[in-house]
Amino acid sequence: MNKSVLLAALGAGTLITLAIGTLPAAAQAQPRPDTEFxxxxxxxxxxxxxxxxxxxxxPEKVYLPDGTVKIRSTGN
Structure with a gap:
């Protein structure tokens, strides 16, 4: 196999591997919104x-912006 073709294939494979490896980190890097509420x-x-x-x-409750509070263990 031609040396330049082999190097190009290895380089493309490396780039794809790096791109896939950084996807989970990019998904986790998005900050959660922090409103005044x-x-x-x-x-x-x-x-x-x-x-x-x-x-x-x-862990116990869900506070909704409309002022209601739901108890997570009961769903009410």
Missing amino acids: CAKMRAQDPGGICTPKGEYVT
Whole structure:
């Protein structure tokens, strides 16, 4: 096989491998939104995260921006 063709194939394979390897890191690098609502709820009940929907979620509760609170264990 021609040496330049072999090097080109190896280089393309390396680039594809690197591109695929960085996909999970790029997906995790996107920050969660932090609205005023989430900041207020975090001060009230620390330890949760703000979802892309703007909800503040703790292990026990889901705080919705409209003011309702759902208990995660019961769904109410």
